[in-house]
Amino acid sequence: MPALLAILLTACAQLEMPPGGPEDRFPPYVVETVPDTFAVVEPGLRDIFIRFSERISERTAGGTLDDAVVVSPPVDRVRVRHSRYGIAISLGEGLLPDRVYRITVLPVVNDMFANNLRDAFDLVISTGPEFVPNVVAGMVEDRVTGRATPDVRVEARFLMGGDTIVHWNVSDSAGVYSLRFVPDGPFEIGAWQDRNRDREVGEREPQAAFVAGELATPPDTSFSVLSLIEPDTTPPRLARVNIVDSVTLRFEFDDYLEPTVSGEAFSGELAIAPEPDTAVDAAEEEDSLAVADRRGPLMLDPETAARYTDSVAAVRTADSVAATQLADSIAEAGSLDSLAAANVLDSLLAERLVEPRRVIVVRDTIRVRFFQEHEYTRWVAFREDSLARAQEPDSATGPGTGDPEGPEAPGDGAAADSVDIPLGLSGLIIPSRTVVGVLDGELPPGVPYAASVVGVANIHGTSGGEGVDTVMRPLPPPEPEDTTEAEGDAAAGDTVTPPDTVTPPDTVATPGALGLAGAVRPLELPFLRSRGIARPGQALTHPPSRRPRRTARAPGR
Structure with a gap:
């Protein structure tokens, strides 16, 4: 009886999906934002709330909730808190005046059934300027492989009135990045894999050098491919x-x-x-x-x-005098020792070999x-x-x-x-x-x-x-040695060779x-x-x- 009770208690403690009903395969989506999108707000705004169509999980598909939100231009000490049907974003010291801000929720936020947001969501608000639909977009590639690289921080730096305004985002799973509602004029754009999330280019982090760009008469679009290289x-x-x-x-x-x-x-x-x-x-x-x-x-x-080739030609024409002279010149050249030269040329002169070495x-x-x-x-x-x-x-x-x-x-x-x-x-x-x-x-x-x-x-x-x-x-x-002559001599061992056929020693x-x-x-x-x-x-x-x-x-x- 105690064992049965322990089994029942253990079974009751296991977390399972609620029984009954079809499985939820639909991703969540944003139904409300506070403030509303394209709203003009007072400088110093510190709190933003984004509500979803269903309950979301405290865990994301990658990283933390703080990493799931991009505030551009950047704001210090951004914190993201989970609530039952949404996320609350704290902006630290608040928004600065005369800026157009883009708050992006990356598609790593998911519901209780691990369904991620289908696409990134942008909330665009302003603390004064008008909304101009300028876009800086493109792709990030690995320079060595040429393939698209996701999760890369991309920054575009605009010089306005002596101040540098930075707009940034991260590349998606296809290596695509997009910076919307940015100022017009010249800018510099670069990218790096911010592995330690410190917003700074590390000495050992793959990076793409900053290059110049420009947005002309608005609305305008600038497209570029950034190539990452290991330092x-x-x-x-x-x-x-x-x-x-x-x-x-x-x-x-x-x-x-x-x-x-x-x-x-x-x-x-x-x-x-x-x-x-x-x-x-x-x-x-x-x-x-x-x-x-x-x-x-x-x-x-x-x-x-070349001299050896000439000596072979002389031997083939039975010109032993010319062959002897050429043999002397070969020996004097010092490229053959006396043994090697003698073996080669003696055999050529004696046997009139057709194929030289x-x-x-x-x-x-x-x-x-x-x-x-x-x-x-x-x-x-x-x-x-x-x-x-x-x-x-x-x-x-x-x-x-x-x-x-x-x-x-x-x-x-x-x-x-x-x-x-x-x-x-x-x-x-x-x-x-x-x-x-x-x-x-x-x-x-x-x-x-x-x-x-x-x-x-x-x-x-x-x-x-x-x-x-x-x-x-x-x-x-x-080359295999030619044993035909030796075998023929052995087979004809009982044949008498007339003495007058022997070559005189001299x-x-x-x-x-x-x-x-x-x-x-x-x-x-x-x-x-x-x-x-x-x-x-x-x-x-x-x-x-x-x-x-x-x-x-x-x-x-």
């Missing part, structure tokens, strides 16, 4: 550089960049990055020689690469042309359109005569203008944290480069952004015959040591040949 006085810093392809890099920063500043204002380059000088033991040295003996790509500077041109520096993301999008569109038009049979320039380099200025041409660039509510380009760097030559694989950039400005206009990061393209996979092409004997000054790149390039002062020797030898058998066996 930041430090220049952007380079966070990382990502490789897009062999000629394109993407530079990422720790802050959003000002999109109206062209990438042509930035400067930078790629320079070979030295690796730490570490000790090399005997085993690693032997492995380096083995790497040099493989038929992998040759990493040469532009001048030596791949040459990777390594330059000390590579120039970079910078683009903002939207500039790069337009530039790529222009290039693609130019190449497509150049391939058309009726093209004015003829097939293949288009300009593959694209426009001199990013975004020139009709194709570039048709590209969809993301814009905010204000029509400004959405900012990005990255810029694109287009190289004036291919980024060689396996070579570390220091990518630098300077002169970058963030979304606040703070310039001086810079940074350096190291990038390196991965090496291509090694006719074998040697490093000395090619002018490559002795140590050669290497390319001054520490990272190439592991690829078989000699260190200064190192004497190079040839490793044992890896080619299977043919064994001659005596006749009759």
Whole structure:
């Protein structure tokens, strides 16, 4: 029995909606104000009462009751008290003379069923001046995302007779603000997220700088979109550089960049990055020689690469004298050590190889042309359109005569203008944290480069952004070794090779015959040591040949 009584008492204490009848889904609305709207009142008025169509809740949909009422121009010590069917507003020291006041009830006031006011309600009264229907309106956006921003304090400051009269409001859920019945003439308007409700612009509060406006002959309307930006006085810093392809890099920063500043204002380059000088033991040295003996790509500077190409052409025409002279010039250039040059050219002379080794041109520096993301999008569109038009049979320039380099200025041409660039509510380009760097030559694989950039400005206009990061393209996979000849020799092991078919020793092409004997000054790149390039002062020797030898058998066996 006591347990049953406790359950009944607990059930009676629970708050529930009254049983019976349909659920109330209609929002409350204002039915009466004291004083009446558009009334002319005496200066010093301190009390205002607003009655609603039904009982309202003491709790609002956001904040307190004090935050649910806007008095513009502002009045000190505004307090809002709840009553059964309305709210009582206390205006502190009272209204000043010669002002038109707007008391706004925001749509956060709700009834007992949590139905909010459908729209904000304005009560307009005057302490002397006439009511002029001037309007300052617009929207508030987040500058970074371009989307509408609600609950932002917007102020318009009018200079009248040496005094500054401030009219203000907050943006609604759609980012829209409206200041009605304001004075005519010039004004300044700005906005900020008043997070601590102190009516002052905080150093860390997102804000839109005050801009000039003017209301001419009344009635007049002024519309503007205000863009909020998080405060930041430090220049952007380079966070990382990502490789897009062999000629394109993407530079990422720790802050959003000002999109109206062209990438042509930035400067930078790629320079070979030295690796730490570490000790090399005997085993690693032997492995380096083995790497040099493989038929992998040759990493040469532009001048030596051209000489190597000429030597290949000489070998193909069986001009061994010309090949020897070119081999000497390559060795003197110092871009190949004696071992690598001998292995390459000896094999070419001995076997008349049709396909030479791949040459990777390594330059000390590579120039970079910078683009903002939207500039790069337009530039790529222009290039693609130019190449497509150049391939058309009726093209004015003829097939293949288009300009593959694209426009001199990013975004020139009709194709570039048709590209969809993301814009905010204000029509400004959405900012990005990255810029694109287009190289004036291919980024060689396996070579570390220091990518630098300077002169970058963030979304606040703070310039001086810079940074350096190291990038390196991965090496291509090694070509599979050709074992066909070795397998053929093993299968024909019982075949007797006539002695007169053996090449005499004095006719074998040697490093000395090619002018490559002795140590050669290497390319001054520490990272190439592991690829078989000699260190200064190192004497190079040839490793044992890896080619299977043919064994001659005596006749009759």
